[in-house]
Amino acid sequence: MATTGKPSRRIDTGRDCGTDLRMSLSPSTYGNLAALVVAGHFVFIIFVVFGGLLTLRWKWAPWIHVPCFMWGSWIELTGGICPLTPMENRLRRAAGSSEYMGGFIEHYLLSVIYPTGLDQEVQLTLAVGLMLLNVAIYTVVLQWRRVR
Numbered sequence: 001m002a003t004t005g006k007p008s009r010r011i012d013t014g015r016d017c018g019t020d021l022r023m024s025l026s027p028s029t030y031g032n033l034a035a036l037v038v039a040g041h042f043v044f045i046i047f048v049v050f051g052g053l054l055t056l057r058w059k060w061a062p063w064i065h066v067p068c069f070m071w072g073s074w075i076e077l078t079g080g081i082c083p084l085t086p087m088e089n090r091l092r093r094a095a096g097s098s099e100y101m102g103g104f105i106e107h108y109l110l111s112v113i114y115p116t117g118l119d120q121e122v123q124l125t126l127a128v129g130l131m132l133l134n135v136a137i138y139t140v141v142l143q144w145r146r147v148r
Helices: 027-056 061-078 084-095 104-113 120-147
Strands: none
Touching: 027 061, 027 084, 027 120, 061 120
């Protein structure tokens, strides 16, 4: 890679794959990329929760929504961290900003969505609620299609 006189920033991939990724991007570019990841993450969460409604418009929507819904449910049920969270943290670090601990939902939406004292029982209840909501959405959609 040609040098530009600017120090390059190493992007931490989280694993040693023998590739040193160096990019000569400004800190504000990394900050903008982190913001883009946050926006995409938020859209994905909204899609996981309400994407079943898109089947009212497009018959192919479940082929995209159901795998996304299953992934989101699995992350919630297992207490896992979505891969977008570490990606955002790496971009924040490259931008010179501080990282945050935990997952996207805990950092951005915890005070809005989750009550104080979130524990595994509450998280399981939320995951079951997500599943029941989507079962109800798909039930309504299927009944609506039969009538049409």
